[in-house]
Amino acid sequence: MKVRYGEKEYEFDRRMPARKLLEELNILPETVVVVKNDEIVTEDEMLDVGDDVELVRVISGGAARNPGTGREEWGARMLKE
Numbered sequence: 001m002k003v004r005y006g007e008k009e010y011e012f013d014r015r016m017p018a019r020k021l022l023e024e025l026n027i028l029p030e031t032v033v034v035v036k037n038d039e040i041v042t043e044d045e046m047l048d049v050g051d052d053v054e055l056v057r058v059i060s061g062g063a064a065r066n067p068g069t070g071r072e073e074w075g076a077r078m079l080k081e
Contacts, residue, residue: 001047005032005055012049019043021053033058 003010005025012021018034018041034041035054047053 001049001051001053003053015046015048018045018047021047031058032056
């Protein structure tokens with residue numbers, strides 16, 4: 001499987017759960033979203049040799065005023081690097 005994380009690329013020649021992939025790359029699960037073949041998956045999802053995997057960093061933020069509504073809203077966003 002091909003794995004992209006920021007500017008880095010990795011290749012793995014065995015099947016494993018997404019959780020194991022994160023462990024092997026020393027990445028905390030709460031800091032990324034695992035995307036397999038363009039679909040977000042859970043840590044329990046099996047990743048196969050032919051899969052295209054991207055680890056997208058998640059940045060969470062505090063309250064911000066929404067200019068459209070004038071209300072404070074909490075949010076999180078994904079950043080692709």
